[in-house]
Amino acid sequence: MANVKLHKVGKVYEGPGGSQVRAVEAVDLAIADGEFCVLVGPSGCGKSTTLRMIAGLEEISEGTLEIDGARVNDLPAKDRDIAFVFQNYALYPHLTVAQNIAFGLETRRAHRSALVAALSGAGAARAEESAKIDARVAEVSRTLGLDALLARFPRELSGGQRQRVAVGRAIARDPKVFLFDEPLSNLDARLRIETRTELRMLHRRLRATIVYVTHDQEEAMTLADRLVVMHKGKVQQNAGPQECYERPANRFVAGFIGTPPMNIVDGRLANGAFGANGVHAPMPTRVSDRACALGFRPDRVRLAAPNSAGSVAATIAAVERLGDRTDIALDSAWGRIVARIDADLATGAREGDAVGFTFDAAHAHLFEAGECGARISV
Amino acid sequence: MKRSPLANAILWFVLIMGTAAFVFPLWWMTVVSLETPERAGAAITGSGGVVLVPPSPQFHNYLDAIRETGSKPWMGFVDALANSIVVTVLVVLGTVISSSLVGYAFARLRFRGSRALFLVMLGTMMLPGQVTMIPLFLVFRQFGWIDTLMPLVVPAFFGNAFFIFMYRQFIAQIPESLVEAARVDGLGHLAIWWRIVLPLCRPVTAICAVFTFIGTWNDFLAPLIYLHSDEKSTLAVALNGFKNQYGGLDDVHLLMALSVLTMIPCIVLFIAAQKTFVEGLARGAVKG
Numbered sequence: 001m002a003n004v005k006l007h008k009v010g011k012v013y014e015g016p017g018g019s020q021v022r023a024v025e026a027v028d029l030a031i032a033d034g035e036f037c038v039l040v041g042p043s044g045c046g047k048s049t050t051l052r053m054i055a056g057l058e059e060i061s062e063g064t065l066e067i068d069g070a071r072v073n074d075l076p077a078k079d080r081d082i083a084f085v086f087q088n089y090a091l092y093p094h095l096t097v098a099q100n101i102a103f104g105l106e107t108r109r110a111h112r113s114a115l116v117a118a119l120s121g122a123g124a125a126r127a128e129e130s131a132k133i134d135a136r137v138a139e140v141s142r143t144l145g146l147d148a149l150l151a152r153f154p155r156e157l158s159g160g161q162r163q164r165v166a167v168g169r170a171i172a173r174d175p176k177v178f179l180f181d182e183p184l185s186n187l188d189a190r191l192r193i194e195t196r197t198e199l200r201m202l203h204r205r206l207r208a209t210i211v212y213v214t215h216d217q218e219e220a221m222t223l224a225d226r227l228v229v230m231h232k233g234k235v236q237q238n239a240g241p242q243e244c245y246e247r248p249a250n251r252f253v254a255g256f257i258g259t260p261p262m263n264i265v266d267g268r269l270a271n272g273a274f275g276a277n278g279v280h281a282p283m284p285t286r287v288s289d290r291a292c293a294l295g296f297r298p299d300r301v302r303l304a305a306p307n308s309a310g311s312v313a314a315t316i317a318a319v320e321r322l323g324d325r326t327d328i329a330l331d332s333a334w335g336r337i338v339a340r341i342d343a344d345l346a347t348g349a350r351e352g353d354a355v356g357f358t359f360d361a362a363h364a365h366l367f368e369a370g371e372c373g374a375r376i377s378v
Numbered sequence: 379m380k381r382s383p384l385a386n387a388i389l390w391f392v393l394i395m396g397t398a399a400f401v402f403p404l405w406w407m408t409v410v411s412l413e414t415p416e417r418a419g420a421a422i423t424g425s426g427g428v429v430l431v432p433p434s435p436q437f438h439n440y441l442d443a444i445r446e447t448g449s450k451p452w453m454g455f456v457d458a459l460a461n462s463i464v465v466t467v468l469v470v471l472g473t474v475i476s477s478s479l480v481g482y483a484f485a486r487l488r489f490r491g492s493r494a495l496f497l498v499m500l501g502t503m504m505l506p507g508q509v510t511m512i513p514l515f516l517v518f519r520q521f522g523w524i525d526t527l528m529p530l531v532v533p534a535f536f537g538n539a540f541f542i543f544m545y546r547q548f549i550a551q552i553p554e555s556l557v558e559a560a561r562v563d564g565l566g567h568l569a570i571w572w573r574i575v576l577p578l579c580r581p582v583t584a585i586c587a588v589f590t591f592i593g594t595w596n597d598f599l600a601p602l603i604y605l606h607s608d609e610k611s612t613l614a615v616a617l618n619g620f621k622n623q624y625g626g627l628d629d630v631h632l633l634m635a636l637s638v639l640t641m642i643p644c645i646v647l648f649i650a651a652q653k654t655f656v657e658g659l660a661r662g663a664v665k666g
Contacts, residue, residue, distance in 0.1 A: 056561075056562075057558050057562070077558075077561045077562045078561060078563070078564040078566075082562065084558070084559065084562045086558070087555075088553060088555055090553065090555035090556050090559035092556065092560075093556075093578065103563050104562075104563040104564060107563050107569070108564050
C-alpha cells in the first residue's frame with residue numbers, strides 16, 4: 001500500500017483553434033496510506049479527469065504526482081502499480097471470470113510464454129507461477145463470493161456480479177492504490193447501497209489506499225475517510241465527511257453535501273437580523289453588517305403558526321411523506337425553503353396552507369456572496 | 379404473419395427458381411465432369427442437349443484429371459495444390475494481421491495526419507486494379523520477384539483498404555475503457571491488439587479471412603502475370619492447362635473434374651464460417 005500526493009496538479013485540453021480548456025486546476029491533495037479518499041462533485045467538475053491523471057490514463061499538464069514519494073508523472077499506467085475499476089466495469093468479454101481476474105497477474109508474470117519457458121528449461125518455474133496465480137484467483141473469488149461463477153463469461157452475469165468481478169480483477173494484483181471511477185452508478189438503487197457497504201468492509205479488510213470518484217454525495221459521505229469536494233476543476237473542500245457536512249468551507253459545498261440540500265438565501269445581515277426581500281428573521285452573530293448568504297439545513301427548520309413572532313411567512317407548496325419524517329416545500333419571500341420535520345408534527349400539513357417557519361440560528365451558516373462564497377465564521 | 383396459400387406458392391416458386399438459377403451451373407459442371415470424353419464434348423457444344431444425370435458416371439475422371447494436371451503426371455497437381463495452399467494461407471494471414479493492425483491504429487491512436495492518411499487509404503479503393511497492374515509488375519521485376527510467389531504474397535502484408543476500413547469501424551465500437559483496462563493491466567499497444575482487440579473482432583476476421591481466401595484461391599490473373607514455370611503455377615492457372623494449343627478444349631470432362639475439386643475448399647470454408655458470420659450480425663444487433 002502507498003500514499004498518493006498531488007501537488008498543484010492541473011489538466012489543460014487543447015481546444016479547437018488553439019484555445020485552451022482548463023479541466024482541472026491546481027489540485028493539492030495528500031492521501032495517506034490506507035485512506036479511503038472520495039472525489040465528489042457534479043458532472044464536469046474535473047473529478048474523473050483527476051482520477052485518470054492519477055491512473056496514468058490522462059497526461060498531467062501541470063504539477064507533480066507522487067506515489068509513495070516517487071514522482072510518477074511520466075510513468076505509464078502499467079508501471080504505476082495501480083488498479084482501476086471502470087464505471088462500465090470494462091471486463092474482457094472474450095475471457096471467463098477466472099481469466100478476467102487472472103489477466104493482470106498473467107501479463108506481469110516472469111515467464112509469459114509456456115513454449116519459451118519449456119525450451120529454456122524454466123518449465124517448472126512457470127508451472128509454479130501458474131499455481132500461484134490460480135491460488136490467488138481462488139482466494140479473491142472466495143472473498144467476493146464469485147466461486148460459482150469462475151467459468152462464466154461476463155455476458156452471462158448480472159450487473160452486480162459484473163461489478164464484483166471488476167473489483168476482483170483489481171484486488172487480485174494487490175496494487176499500491178485502488179482507483180474507482182463511479183463503480184456503482186450502473187447498479188439499481190438497492191444493490192448500490194448493499195455494494196457500498198461491501199466496499200466499505202472490503203476497505204477495512206484490505207487496508208487499501210483508495211481514490212474513489214462519484215457524483216453521488218450520499219455515497220461519498222458513507223464511504224469516505226476524506227472527502228474532496230470539487231467544482232469547476234477546483235477543490236472546494238478537503239476534509240472528513242462530517243466536517244464537510246457540519247462546517248462547509250463555502251457556499252458550493254454547503255449546497256452540494258446533504259440531502260435534501262441546505263436552504264441558502266441571498267440577503268443582508270444587519271442589526272442581529274438577516275433579511276431578504278424585505279422579510280427579516282433574528283440571526284444573532286458577531287459578524288459585522290454586510291451582504292451575504294444564509295444557509296440552514298432542512299432538519300433545522302421548524303414550522304410555526306402564521307405571523308408568529310420571528311417567523312417567516314410561507315405557503316406549503318408540497319408535502320412529501322417519507323414515513324418517519326416529512327419533507328415540506330415552502331414558498332416564501334426567501335424563495336423555496338425545504339423543511340424536514342418529524343412525521344407526527346406534520347400530520348396536519350396540507351398543500352396550500354398558510355404557515356410560518358423559523359430556523360435554528362445556532363446551526364445556521366453564513367457565506368460571502370457569490371457562487372463559491374467562502375464560509376463566514378458565525 | 380400468416381400468408382395466404384397463393385402468396386406462399388408464389389414465394390416458393392420465386393425462391394426455387396432463384397436457387398435453381400444459382401445451383402444449375404454447379405450441378406451441370408459436376409454432371410459433365412462425370413461424362414465420357416465424347417459425351418462431355420457434345421455437352422459443351424450443345425449438340426448433346428442438357429443432361430441432368432449422367433447415364434454412366436465415370437468416377438475415374440477425377441483421378442485422370444489429377445494425373446493430367448500440369449506437365450508431370452501426378453506431381454503437376456501436387457505442385458499446383460501446394461502453391462495454392464501456400465499462397466492462400468499466407469495471403470489470408472497477411473491480410474488479417476496487417477488490416478486489423480492498421481484498423482486498430484486508425485481507430486484508437488491519435489496522431490497527426492491520421493484523418494488525412496485514412497482518406498488517402500480509402501481513396502486507393504477507388505483505383506481499379508488494372509491501373510496499377512503494369513507499374514506493379516515493373517516494381518516486382520526490379521526486385522527480381524518474377525516467377526516467384528513473392529508478388530502474390532507480400533502485398534497482402536501491407537493491408538487491404540476495404541478490410542482496414544471494416545476493422546476500423548468495428549474496433550471504434552469497442553469501449554475505450556476495455557483498452558484502458560488493458561493498459562492498466564500492463565499491456566502495450568501490440569499486446570492490446572493481439573490479446574483484446576483481435577479476439578473481439580472475430581466476426582470481422584471471419585469475413586476478412588473467408589473473402590480473402592476465396593478471392594486468392596480462385597485468383598487467375600495475378601498468378602498468370604507473375605508465374606511462368608509450370609511447377610510455380612497455382613490450381614486456378616493449372617486449370618487453364620487443359621486448353622489445347624489452339625485455345626479449344628479436348629478434355630472437357632477433366633477440366634470440369636478439376637474445377638469441382640478446386641471448388642471444394644471454398645464451399646467447405648464458407649459453410650464452416652457461416653455460423654460466425656451470423657453470430658457477428660446478431661451480436662451487432664443486440665449490443666446495447
